[in-house]
Amino acid sequence: MHQKLVEFNKNLRTARTDLPLxxxxxxxxxxxxxxxxxxxxxxxxxxxxxxxxxxxxxxxxxxxxxxxxxxxxxxxxxxxxxxxxxxxxxxxxxxxxxxxxxxxxxxxxxxxxxxxxxxxEIGHAGKEVQDIVKEVQAATKAETTEVKAEEAKAE
Known part of the structure; x- marks a missing residue:
């Protein structure tokens, strides 16, 4: 449950990367x-x-x-x-x-x-938020490749 809450918070915070820290x-x-x-x-x-x-x-x-x-x-x-x-x-x-x-x-x-x-430094989202965005993107990419691999095995 705690892990899901952490992921939920990360997803919401990455939705607005135009805000400064x-x-x-x-x-x-x-x-x-x-x-x-x-x-x-x-x-x-x-x-x-x-x-x-x-x-x-x-x-x-x-x-x-x-x-x-x-x-x-x-x-x-x-x-x-x-x-x-x-x-x-x-x-x-x-x-x-x-x-x-x-x-x-x-x-x-x-x-x-x-x-x-x-x-x-003038910039919008800080390095922390950008790192979180990269983590979420990598995780979704990994999930999609796993799903595609499972679909290929099923066929």
Whole structure:
């Protein structure tokens, strides 16, 4: 049962390889599809990732925070949601904690002192996701060759 669950999670995570691997402290641009009546439009939200819950599960949740006109705005999104059009990594910072809830009470100046900017490579899916995709493709290829061999023996 556990093995099936692991395979299920891998398959779901490989479905969206266009998403970057996020960490707490990253500044991202999220483009969400919003449906208003019959029309759909794309709304952009740029903010800092303050928490990722269920990072290894099939449906991780991301909390993104920004300050707009002096008011803090947070959105909580399922990372693999169909509402998300794209996620672009703007800036990567090194944080000492996994959840940055203390950011809610701090000013921008003190947050800048707490978080250290780190250079990053611009790319979508990380190496880990690409490795998982290759594993799944190799496994499906092996299964199809086994099925073809069994069919040939049966005939």
């Amino acid at each position: 996020l960490q707490a402290g990253d500044v991202v641009k999220v483009r969400r599809k919003i449906k208003e009546g019959e029309k759909t439009r794309i709304q952009m939200f740029q903010g800092m990732v303050i928490a990722i819950k269920g990072g290894q599960s099939s449906s991780p949740m991301v909390t993104i925070r920004k300050v707009s006109s002096g008011i803090g705005v947070e959105i909580i999104l399922p990372l693999l949601s169909s509402q998300i059009d794209s996620i672009e990594l703007v800036k990567r910072t090194k944080a000492r904690r996994g959840k940055l809830y203390f950011v809610r009470t701090k000013s921008a100046k003190t947050i800048g002192k707490k978080l250290k900017e780190v250079p990053f």
